[in-house]
Amino acid sequence: MGIDFGLDLPELQTDPAGTFRTLREQCPVHHTGHPAPHYTVSRHADVTEVLRDSDIWKSKFGPGLAMRGGGVLVSSDPPKHTNERLAITKVFRPSAIDEMRDDIAALVGRITDRFVDRGEGDLIGLLAMPIPLTVMCWLLGTPEEDVEQFRNWVLPMAEGVSYAQGRAAPEVAAAYENFFAYFTAHVRTRQAALESGSAVPDDMLTRLLTVERDGSRISFEDVLGFCQFLLVAGSATTTLLIGNVLHRLLQHPDQMALVRADRRLVETAVEESLRIDAPVHGLFRTNDAPVCMHGVDIPMDSKVLALFASANLDPEVWDRPDEFDVTRDLTQLRKHYAFGVGIHYCLGAPLARMEAQLAVNEVLDRLPNLTLAGTPTLVKAQVLNGFETLPVTWG
Numbered sequence: 364m365g366i367d368f369g370l371d372l373p374e375l376q377t378d379p380a381g382t383f384r385t386l387r388e389q390c391p392v393h394h395t396g397h398p399a400p401h402y403t404v405s406r407h408a409d410v411t412e413v414l415r416d417s418d419i420w421k422s423k424f425g426p427g428l429a430m431r432g433g434g435v436l437v438s439s440d441p442p443k444h445t446n447e448r449l450a451i452t453k454v455f456r457p458s459a460i461d462e463m464r465d466d467i468a469a470l471v472g473r474i475t476d477r478f479v480d481r482g483e484g485d486l487i488g489l490l491a492m493p494i495p496l497t498v499m500c501w502l503l504g505t506p507e508e509d510v511e512q513f514r515n516w517v518l519p520m521a522e523g524v525s526y527a528q529g530r531a532a533p534e535v536a537a538a539y540e541n542f543f544a545y546f547t548a549h550v551r552t553r554q555a556a557l558e559s560g561s562a563v564p565d566d567m568l569t570r571l572l573t574v575e576r577d578g579s580r581i582s583f584e585d586v587l588g589f590c591q592f593l594l595v596a597g598s599a600t601t602t603l604l605i606g607n608v609l610h611r612l613l614q615h616p617d618q619m620a621l622v623r624a625d626r627r628l629v630e631t632a633v634e635e636s637l638r639i640d641a642p643v644h645g646l647f648r649t650n651d652a653p654v655c656m657h658g659v660d661i662p663m664d665s666k667v668l669a670l671f672a673s674a675n676l677d678p679e680v681w682d683r684p685d686e687f688d689v690t691r692d693l694t695q696l697r698k699h700y701a702f703g704v705g706i707h708y709c710l711g712a713p714l715a716r717m718e719a720q721l722a723v724n725e726v727l728d729r730l731p732n733l734t735l736a737g738t739p740t741l742v743k744a745q746v747l748n749g750f751e752t753l754p755v756t757w758g
């Protein structure tokens with residue numbers, strides 16, 4: 364039986380769990396030619412195989428549907444990838460993230476001060492978006508107020524993953540144009556300061572421009588690639604996470620009550636949200652050799668979508684997978700695939716977790732009687748899962 368599936372399937376946004384269940388049960392290796400030929404794997408065991416066996420399943424043609432070479436991190440393989448990860452590992456090690464805790468807590472407080480008296484509003488635009496974007500400004504050495512420009516670029520750039528050619532829309536073209544104009548100038552200014560021996564901030568950008576591996580520096584194009592990837596990967600996903608966990612708690616008053624009664628459960632609620640509503644449905648790999656899975660021949664150089672979000676709901680691994688339960692065992696829960704698995708495992712995971720936990724605690728502390736007010740709108744970037752707006756009232 365032919366199962367209809369593609370990242371543009373409307374049901375993927377409205378009922379991801381049901382869509383993934385159909386795939387896992389009836390078509391574990393799905394093939395389609397639309398909008399470009401690719402395969403999709405959805406079972407936990409198959410997603411694990413694709414993500415873990417990086418000798419066969421390569422990233423060098425990019426994490427999206429388009430065959431695109433020449434990027435960094437999620438678009439590269441060892442040994443280039445190993446060097447790129449080493450260049451920024453220090454910035455993301457848990458102790459470095461821990462050192463940011465007080466600053467991020469203060470930021471969350473300042474952002475909430477701006478809107479707390481209004482009694483109503485969209486929690487994505489007011490809270491979930493500015494927190495991670497401001498932290499990215501700190502890491503990339505740009506002024507905090509530039510969040511207002513960046514917020515318009517992030518989602519249009521993120522949606523590129525699901526298109527073979529890229530969508531011809533003015534906001535997508537504008538996002539890329541504005542991003543490259545801004546960051547080319549920003550990186551050149553920092554480079555000039557470094558060359559002239561002026562004082563520069565000790566941030567990730569300085570590190571990217573000065574780090575040496577095997578006697579060579581990261582190229583200018585790759586530094587821009589890092590900035591683009593980090594701006595999108597570090598902010599859009601965390602915004603979705605904050606929106607998703609708050610939405611689930613609002614939909615499940617019994618779970619909200621448990622979290623209010625025992626704040627240690629905020630950590631579990633965030634982790635359970637990552638499992639049940641992974642902000643990234645999945646990403647692509649390209650196989651370096653022919654592979655046969657479940658009787659389906661996948662020719663060499665095929666694009667294969669590994670659905671992290673479906674693996675997180677696979678009943679072979681998870682008990683009551685479709686139930687949002689903030690009392691699950693945290694150690695088990697952390698084995699979800701929302702941050703990927705294997706050599707590309709998300710470096711920003713501790714930062715995203717911390718931002719989301721601080722945001723949820725702030726909402727519980729400062730927005731009493733929080734209630735959904737109207738229908739939240741879903742993000743349009745097909746590979747992402749979550750809300751573009753989350754209208755609520757409080758007070």
Ligand code: HEM
Nearest residue numbers: 436437596597600601604642701702703707709710711715
């Ligand atoms: C809830 C928030 C986040 C989610 C769901 C998420 C998800 C992911 C996933 C699924 C991957 C693996 C990609 C692959 O296998 O191809 C990844 C990689 C990565 N993420 Fe995140 N991410 C989040 C937040 C962040 C943040 C805050 C940062 C940095 C500020 C970040 C930086 C990275 C980096 C650098 C990689 C690339 C690792 C590599 O290719 O070796 N992420 N992320």
